[in-house]
Amino acid sequence: MTTPGIPDLQHQPGVTVEAEETTLEQKETVGLSQAQIVRRRFLRHKGAMISLFVLVFVLLVAITSIGIGPIPGWWQWTPYDRPPPLNPRGEPTLELPFFGGTGFAIGSHPFGQDETGRDMFAATMRGIQNTMVVIIVLAMFSTTLGVLIGALAGYFGGWWDSVLMRITDTIIIIPLILITAVAGYALGVNGVVAVALVMGLFLWTGLARLVRAEFLALREREFVDAARVAGASSSRIIFKHILPNSVAVIVVNVTLLMGTGILTEVALGFLGFGIQPPDISLGSLISQYQGAFTTRPWLFVWPGVFIIIIVLCIQFIGDGLRDAFDPRQKRIPKQKDLDKAGRLPAAEPEDAVGTGTMKVIEP
């Protein structure tokens, strides 16, 4: 049974450019493998590259500052220390010249302290570490499950498809918060990895649907027939022939899933489910301090700022990957590229950026 699905809106076609610009694009990619083209396009995506840099930086600081497990970091406090408040009410020592400060200073408690003296910088860093663990575990599990189930349903079709898709439909409508509540109560698991595992076991559904749709389309193609005629087994066709061709859909959607996964984990923490104290998540920090906004806003603001930074970076990286993988995506050549190509542009460059697509499409 083929259900009319939501159309593939992920691919945004670029402007239909004119013949000589196309050849310019072709000239750039001549002699390169698909992976090289994708990598080049990704490296050229400014937003994605800046985001990647920021994300790696945040991650490095989070890991090295308070250390992992038994390995100590360079920061003087851990999230479990309770030093006496330095400033009255534990006000942050971070000073920036344009935010009311007199100069630039970090001090010993840049993000302030809470009423028990806990250093918020250390607590936030621990929250970031846990968030990273959550998205890595989540991505691993949901990708494996989603790809496997989507591939089986899409490739074999028939009964496989019906049964697997009804299971997917069933899982989709079970609220995640209930699962974490049960896991916390009945199994006694509310640590970081356990919560991530539970989320991974239930958040693969969207990916499975997309992979299925991709497989449904690809299994009808000639190269699959060719492989089958050559005597390839089903598993070989699935993993060696179709899967590499659907890698774009998978990579892009796993990236976006990581972004929504963080927000989901944070929301669970906010509602009092998911990661529980003494373990720290960015969501539970916000939940814990939301009442303190009027008296100690710094307790509330910083975890939120880091959630936004991380999710925003992941979004931009996903956007960059999507553009890089999209075969229909064409870059508007800059004036200097055209000059370098040694010919005058047929269309004014302003047309491509200013008045929109209409003029560019005109034959």
Place this chain on the structure above:
Amino acid sequence: MARHLVKGLVDQMAMYIVRRLIAGFFVVLGASFIVFILVANAGDPLASAQGITDPIARQARIDYLTTTLNLDVNPVIRYFLWLKGIAGCFVGQCDFGYSISTNQPVTGDLGTRILITLKLLLAASMLAVVFGASIGIITALRQYSGFDYTITFFTFLFFSLPVFWAAVLLKELVAIQFNDFIVAGAHIPWWFIWLATLVVFLITYSITGGQPLRRGLYAIGAGAVTFGIVYYMSVTQWLLDPGLGPIVIVVTSIGIALGVAEVSAGLSNRKALYTALTTAGIGIALWYPLQYFFYEDMSFPRLLLLAVAAIAIGIGVGYLWAGDDRALSARTGAITAFLISMVIFIDRTMQAWSAYTSNTVIRGRPIKTIGDSQSGLEGDFWIQTVDMFTHLLLPTMALILISLASYTRYSRASMLEVLNQDYIRTARAKGLTERTVIMRHAFRNALIPLATIVAFDIGQLLGGAVVTEKVFQWDAMGTLFLRGLQNSDPNPVMAFFLIVAIVAVVFNIIADLLYAALDPRIRVGQ
């Protein structure tokens, strides 16, 4: 021959719907079983009774809980007992069981709770769809412009916001600041006036088309108008006692008429233009008499009736003016009539504002951060309406911020997809005006995928209420679920789940059908 074909298609469609409904029924049944077993393991309902110190009372409570929740039997059998109560819905006697924290049947207040949740979510999602689709389509038309990049950045930013974090910021920065501002006399600070002017200037400059000079003139004009309006509002302390008054209503109505005529039919279509202007004239003429009508026992059904009457008048005017395309004129009239009746409604609601803020339970701080209505507020329909709006403002803002992003992205992508199709090139080659190409050929087709996404989202909407309701402390469906889960009270949890699941499954089917109905290239079934 053709009739056979159509009949075959209809049969196929009916078969498809029936098949989907049966599959959906079993999906809900299976999921409800899993969830029931999960809930049974998510906590001990007897835990609250264990805290009672008096042994006799404790035993009585334990016995009571055991019999109401059938705790003496296996969870699987318990599920079927629960299902028996639900099956009663088919004969009009629903039984969702008792809630052990309130000792009341869950069925009782389910209806009111659903209405409150819908009130919270519907306004926000409708506005998000309208704004999101418009912004997305404008960014698609101005692809790779500064406006496009700015909007893209902000949609990513809004999408990354945790809703509760944004909500707390809104409470502190919007509600409390605005209330302080009202208390201080509603004088708008200069920085805000200039900021508003600058923002309007920049937006107008980036979304108008043509030569830089023309765009600059438009932008300066729009900026100047904004400056004038905001300055006037500050000087007259307009926000203390707002209202539009006859002059603004006349100007706005004519503006709406011209705008609707231009967008839907083009100003060169005289009949459509006359339709819009006649409708505007009727609206303006009716404004004063309507004030008396509004004064006496107004209610929500009567308001709805008025809106329907307004649309009917608009259609009638369009039908009488007719023109080459009667349906087009009627549509122009209907849209104009609806928008103008909204203006009249907003004007009347504004008139209740000062009575509302000076009310003893409001004490001059109108924007509310929690709850869905002010308890102990007395007043007529209009004061209650203002109360509803002031409570809805913050949740709506928070929800719009977040869902706006995805609608903007979707409609932009879909519009770009459509603009690259061959039939758009054909339409341009035929010599159609840009307005016709965009509005008739591109815009409508770009909305098709959006319609299915909206239908799909409505299914997910109720489930997302849990977080929003907790942040703004609305006592509705999400709270029912959350409190049930915290108190190990299974029946409210199951009631919430069942309703959310059914809505999700039904709207999923609607989304697929809508797609097949709107896009002739899609065929259901095989």
